[in-house]
Amino acid sequence: MRTVATYSIKGGVGKTSAALNLAYLAARDGQRTLVWDLDPQAAATFLFRVRPRIKGGGKALVRGKRDIDDAIKATDFPGLDLLPADFSYRHMDLMLDDAKRPTRQLGKLLKPLSLDYDLVVLDCPPSISLVSENVFQAADLLLVPLIPTTLSLRTFDQLLGVVAALDGRRPDVRAFFSMVDGRKRLHADIMRDLPHNRSDILKASVPSATDVERMGLTRQPVVVSNPGGRAAQAYTALWQECHDALFGPGAGTAP
Amino acid sequence: MSAPKEFTCAADDWARASKEIYQRMALSIEAEQVRSLMFLDTFDWRLYRAGYVLAHVDDTLELSDRETGTVVARAAAHNGTAMNGELPGKLRGRLAGVLGLRALAAVASVDSSSVVLAARNDDAKTVARLVLSDSRVDHGGRRATLKYRLSVVPLRGYDRHASRLSEELAGTAGVEPISSSLFEEAVAATGRRPGDYTSKLSLDLNRDVSTYDAARLIYRTLLQVMNANRAGVVQELDTEYLHDFRVAVRRTRSALKELAGSLPVELENRFRDEFRWLGQATTPTRDLDVCLLEFPAFRQRVGVSSGDLDPLHALVSDEKRRAHARLRTELRSTRYQRLCKEWSRAVDAEAPSTGAGPVGTTSIGELADARIRRVARHVLRDGSRIDDASPAESLHDLRKRCKELRYLLEFFSSLYEPKLHRSLLVELKALQLNLGQFQDTQVQRHALEEYAERLLEAKKTPAAALLAIGRLVAVLEDQQRTARTEFADRFSEFAGAKNRSRLSALTEARP
Secondary structure: OEEEEEOOOOOOOOHHHHHHHHHHHHHHOOOOEEEEEOOOOOHHHHHOOOOOOOOOHHHHHHOOOOOHHHHOEEOOOOOEEEEOOOHHHHHHHHHHHOOOOOOOHHHHHHHHHHHOOOEEEEEOOOOOOHHHHHHHHHOOEEEEEEOOOHHHHHHHHHHHHHHHOOOOOOOEEEEEEEEEOOOOHHHHHHHHHOOOOOOOEEEEEEEOOHHHHOHHHHOOOHHHHOOOOHHHHHHHHHHHHHHHHHHOOOOOOOO | OOOOOEEEEOHHHHHHHHHHHHHHOOOEEEEEEEEEEEEEEOOOOHHHHOOEEEEEEOOEEEEEEOOOOOEEEEEEOOOOOOOOOOOOHHHHHHHHHHHOOOOOEEEEEEEEEEEEEEEEOOOOOEEEEEEEEEEEEEEOOEEEEOOEEEEEEEOOOOHHHHHHHHHHHHOOOOEEEOOOOHHHHHHHHOOOOOOOOOOOOOOOOOOOOEHHHHHHHHHHHHHHHHHHHHHHHHHOOOHHHHHHHHHHHHHHHHHHHHOOOOOOHHHHHHHHHHHHHHHHHHHHHHHHHHHHHOHHHHHHHHOOOHHHHHHHHHHHHHHHHHHHHHHHHHHOOHHHHHHHHHHHHHHOOOOOOOOOOOOOOOEHHHHHHHHHHHHHHHHHHHHHOOOOOOOHHHHHHHHHHHHHHHHHHHHOHHHOOHHHHHHHHHHHHHHHHHHHHHHHHHHHHHHHHHHHHHHHHHOOOOHHHHHHHHHHHHHHHHHHHHHHHHHHHHHHHHOOHHHHHHHHHHHOOOO
C-alpha cells in the first residue's frame, strides 16, 4: 500500500480537486483506493455525496476506540472508498497530541488497511501543524499544488527544508502547478523561468478551468464530468507522473 | 445470517419482475452493459481451492473472494496476458505461491447483457446496486443459457440498504434466492465442476471388496487421470500435466506388479509392456522439463555471471522442443489410442471384457496387508544393506522400492487407520525426499556432462559457458555428497523401532 497526500499550507490552491481526480484515476487503473478527507471543511466528503460524520467523532478514531474499517464508505465509483471528514477534525491536533507517539499516529491507523487498499490519498487541511507532521510521516509522496507565483515557490522551498529536517522516514515531495491562468503573464513567466533541473516540480500542470470550479455542482471528478476537457487531461498526465513516483515507472497498472 | 445477495427468476417472469422491482424500489438506471468475461483457473483449481475467483473482464483482471464476491485485487490486463502466464505484477506477486508451476486457463467464457440499477439516498448518493443480468456460456461452439440473475451489490458502509434491497427482492413474486454463484453456474454449463480434478489419489475402498473389483477401480481412476491430462501434455500448457500423466502411468505399472493376478495374467503381461512403453515415451521430456525448471536455481548457484549458462539453456530448450514433438507423436499414435481403448474396456466397471484373474477373488484388505508388508520388508532389507561404499544404483533401486510402497499406501489409504497411515507416509516422504535429491543431482550431473561435451563439439561455445557448467557440476557433486551423508540418518529414522511398530500395527503383523 502506498500513500499520497495532497498538501499545502494555503487553502484554495486545488488540493481537494487533485485528490479526488487522482484517486478516481487510480481506482480506474485497478488500484484499490481510499481517500481520507482530513479537512474538517469536508469538501472531498461533500463532493462524494457522503455525510461528513464519523460515529464517536475523530477522537474515537484517533484513539482506536472506533475501528477505522467501520467508518469507511464506498463512493459511487468502483474501487474507490472514502474515510469521511468530521467536524471534530478541527481539534485533531489535540487528539493526536494525547497519543503515545503523536507524530506517528496517522501512519499507525493506516497500517491495518494495507490488505484492503493499494493506495491511500490523504486530503489534508491547509495548515502546518501536528496533523501535517503526521501526514509527512505517513505519506510516501507529498504532492503540493502551487499557484505559479514567486511567493508560493518560496513557500514550497521552505516546506522542502522542513521535510528534510525530519527524523526518520521522509516522503518524496513533489509540486505541480495548479490553477494556471494562461492569460496571466506572471504565471507564464514563473513557469518558463523555472530551472529545468528541478525534478521536484512535476511536468503536468492543472489549468484554472470552469469545469474544476463546477465540481461543487456536478459533485463528480472532472475526469468523469468532462473527460475530454483540458483539466481532465492535465489530471491524467499528473496521475501518470504520480503513479511512476509511487510505484516506479512501468509498474504495470496504468494502461 | 446475512441476507442472500443472488436471486433468480423464471424466463416468463423476468420482464414483469424486473419492471416491478424497478418501480417499487425507486431505482435508477446507472448503466446498461454488454460484457464478455472469462473465468480463469489452473487445471487443478488452485485459485478456487484457495478461495479466489479470477475473471478477465474487458481489459481488467479481477480477483475476488469466492465467498463474499469482494474484489481483492484488480489489475489492467492486455489481451491474453493471463493466459500466457504473464499476470500483471501486482497479481503475480499475490498469486505466485498459489499457482506454483501451474498455468492459468479459461474455465468458462460468459457473455452477459446487464442493467445496473442504483438505489440512491436523498443526497443522490448510490447506496446499493442491483444488477439484472442475462448470461450465456460459450462452450466448444455450443451456447448454454444461464438462469436470469438478480445480484444485489452492497456498498461498503451502506450494508443496511443492500439488506433492504434483498428483503424486497425476496418478497417479489417469482423471484427466489439462488445459491450458486455465476462462476459456479458457468463452470457447470461447460460440464465441469470446480475442484473436479486433483492430482491426489482418493479411492474409497473397503476391505471385503474383491481384488478384481478394487484393481479395476484403481486402474479406471488412473486412466481417467491420464485422459484428463493428455490434452494439456500435447498442448504443453504447463509442465504439471506431464508430471501428473507420468505419475498415473507409474502408479498403473506399480499396480500391475503389486496386484498381479487380479486380472487375467495374459492381459496383465500385455498391458505391463504397453505401460512400460508409455512411461518410457514420457521420460525424456520430463527430464528436460525438470532441468529447465531448475535453471533459476542453477543460475543462482554459479554466481555472478549467470549469463554464462545461456548457451546451455538454449541447448536444453532445443532438446526439450524435440523431445516434446516426439512425445506428441506418440500420444497421437494408433498404439496409444489402442492402449487407451482396450485398457478402458478391460477395466470398465459395468461391462468388463474380462473375468477375474487367479487372485481376483481374494479380499483386497487381505492382499493390501500382504503387499504393504512385503514391499516394506524389501525397503528395510535393501536400505540396511546400503553403506558408504554402495554404488549409486543401490540408492536408485531403493528409491523405486519406496515409490512402490508409497503407491500401495496411497491406493489403500481408505483401508487403514488415518492417523497411523499419515505418520507412516510422513516418514516415507522424508526418506523419498533424500533419495530424490540424491538421484536428481546424479541425473543432472550426467546430463550436464553430456551437454558440455556437445557444446564443446559445437566449437562456437565461449569458454566461460563451459567453465560455468563445470562449476555447476561441482556444486551438484557437493549436493549429492550431502544427500548421501544424510541418507544414513534418514534411513535409520525410517527403519527405527517406532516406525517398524507403526508398520506392524497398520497391517497387524511384523514386516
